[in-house]
Amino acid sequence: MRTPKTLKIAEIQARHIAVDWESLGYNITRCHTFNVTICYHYFRGHNENKADCLDMDPKAPQHVVDHLPPYTNVSLKMILTNPEGRKESEETIIQTDEDVPGPVPAKSLKGTPFEDKIFLNWKEPLDPNGIITQYEVSYSSIRSFDPAVLVAGPPQTVSKVWNSTHHVFSHLHPGTTYKFFIRASTVKGFGPATAINVTTNISASSVTYHLYTMMTHEDDVNGMFRILIAEDNCLACAYQIVVEELHPHRTKRETGTMECYQVPVTYQNALSGGSPYYFAAELPPGNLPEPAPFTVGDNRTYQGFWNPPLAPRKGYNIYFQAMSSVEKETKTQCVRIATKGEYCSRSKQNLDKISKAHFSSLYSPESCPCEQLENWKKLVSMDSSVESTLVASNEVSCSSRKLMPK
Numbered sequence: 513m514r515t516p517k518t519l520k521i522a523e524i525q526a527r528h529i530a531v532d533w534e535s536l537g538y539n540i541t542r543c544h545t546f547n548v549t550i551c552y553h554y555f556r557g558h559n560e561n562k563a564d565c566l567d568m569d570p571k572a573p574q575h576v577v578d579h580l581p582p583y584t585n586v587s588l589k590m591i592l593t594n595p596e597g598r599k600e601s602e603e604t605i606i607q608t609d610e611d612v613p614g615p616v617p618a619k620s621l622k623g624t625p626f627e628d629k630i631f632l633n634w635k636e637p638l639d640p641n642g643i644i645t646q647y648e649v650s651y652s653s654i655r656s657f658d659p660a661v662l663v664a665g666p667p668q669t670v671s672k673v674w675n676s677t678h679h680v681f682s683h684l685h686p687g688t689t690y691k692f693f694i695r696a697s698t699v700k701g702f703g704p705a706t707a708i709n710v711t712t713n714i715s716a717s718s719v720t721y722h723l724y725t726m727m728t729h730e731d732d733v734n735g736m737f738r739i740l741i742a743e744d745n746c747l748a749c750a751y752q753i754v755v756e757e758l759h760p761h762r763t764k765r766e767t768g769t770m771e772c773y774q775v776p777v778t779y780q781n782a783l784s785g786g787s788p789y790y791f792a793a794e795l796p797p798g799n800l801p802e803p804a805p806f807t808v809g810d811n812r813t814y815q816g817f818w819n820p821p822l823a824p825r826k827g828y829n830i831y832f833q834a835m836s837s838v839e840k841e842t843k844t845q846c847v848r849i850a851t852k853g854e855y856c857s858r859s860k861q862n863l864d865k866i867s868k869a870h871f872s873s874l875y876s877p878e879s880c881p882c883e884q885l886e887n888w889k890k891l892v893s894m895d896s897s898v899e900s901t902l903v904a905s906n907e908v909s910c911s912s913r914k915l916m917p918k
Contacts, residue, residue: 518602519550519590526611526641526700528578533590533601546570546594552577554586558638565591582611582641610642613696613703621694623710629682630710634694636677642698647672649679649694656688657714657838663688686715687838714838750835751795752776753808753819754846756788758827772833772846779818789831792819828852 523530531550548570553563560581568575580586586608590601620635636644652667672679684690688711695705754773773789782790793806793814808830809822822828833846 519588519604521604521606522574524606524609526582526609527580528576529580529586529588529606529608530574530576531588532574546592549591549593550575550577550588551591552586552588554581554584556581556584580608581639582608583643584608610698610700612701613637613641613644613698614639615704616647616694616696616706618706618708621692621706621708623692623708625710625712627686627713627715628684629680630684630690630712631678631680632692632694632708632710633678634706637696637703640696640698641703642700644674644696644698646674646697647676647694648697648702649692651681651690651692653685653688654691654709656685658685658687661685661688667693684712686712687836688712714836714841714843750837751793752833752835753792753794753806754789754831754833755792755808755822756829756831758829758851759788772844773831774844776817778816779820791817793817822852826852 519531519533521529522532533548548568549565550568551563551565553561555561566577577586577588584607585605587603587605589603592599592601614637616634616637620633622633624631624633632649634647648669648671650667650669652665653661653663656663670679670681681690689709690712692708692710693705694708695702697703752773773791776791776794777785777787777789779790779792781787792808794817795806795814808819810819811821812819828851829848830850830852831846832849833844835842835844
């Protein structure tokens with residue numbers, strides 16, 4: 513029996529190879545009874561390898577070796593056997609064609625959210641099935657905690673070059689869930705997409721408030737602050753009024769570097785535990801249909817927090833907090849809005865209905881209201897909503913205590 517010639521390659525596809533060989537006459541087989549076997553083996557990444565032999569029909573015009581991996585070198589040889597023995601052809605090494613790639617691994621797809629952007633990471637498909645030419649990422653918003661965000665818009669698409677492994681998606685809405693689809697491509701086209709949902713962080717609460725000051729008489733028992741709260745872009749907000757008692761030996765909290773009060777403390781617990789602050793009120797979440805006034809020291813209870821009268825001889829810092837809570841994320845914005853100190857207090861008229869914006873621009877915290885009489889008059893001329901009767905004409909006197917905004 514003579515050794516058969518090398519196999520001929522009739523067709524190469526991504527997942528099969530068609531072969532044929534020379535006519536096997538008696539001059540080659542030396543026997544009327546013989547068998548033809550095609551043996552092949554291949555190696556590829558991820559420690560995958562395979563070797564197998566297939567019995568062929570000697571009379572068939574073409575023979576197909578299928579179930580092969582794309583873009584892989586495959587070694588093939590023919591084995592001719594008869595009762596006298598066996599002969600093998602030389603090995604032929606053929607690379608299968610490219611195919612569309614497999615999906616991007618779901619475990620590699622990670623989104624890191626920020627308030628207005630998402631950082632998306634991925635890795636190459638485990639089965640690239642060829643040379644990756646590009647990645648395509650499409651995304652759209654699917655739901656939002658902000659009712660003002662439209663989530664029915666068309667998806668947007670970003671194309672990335674073949675070696676990309678990340679992208680930053682900017683100009684997104686806070687507190688909004690985006691669905692991302694990513695797929696890879698070879699010269700044969702795009703493979704299946706892998707999906708992931710990522711929710712942007714909620715933004716720090718942004719609220720609008722105004723401070724009403726109520727100048728009290730010396731013989732008044734209670735000092736009070738009146739605050740006008742108006743919501744502006746605050747997702748699932750709870751509003752908190754925090755009162756901090758001033759002590760001469762305690763370090764002053766700086767407004768620009770201060771941390772918000774994350775742990776709620778009732779007035780009773782503050783007294784027993786020596787806490788320097790207490791929550792005077794927590795107002796429940798929800799949109800405010802209109803500005804709502806609130807008085808610090810009105811002796812009422814809000815969501816389990818007692819709002820006791822302020823002691824006339826003590827100094828206080830008043831903080832206003834807006835806390836947004838969405839799923840497992842909480843953001844708090846806080847600002848010191850007023851200080852009740854022992855400087856100047858007495859007025860024959862309530863200087864009421866003065867907004868924080870006007871108050872801070874016209875009123876110097878280092879001086880008493882009586883020294884700012886001309887500024888009060890300017891305020892009346894600037895803002896018609898402030899009644900002129902609220903300005904005590906040349907009769908505002910300074911005393912030992914005052915309420916002043918920060």
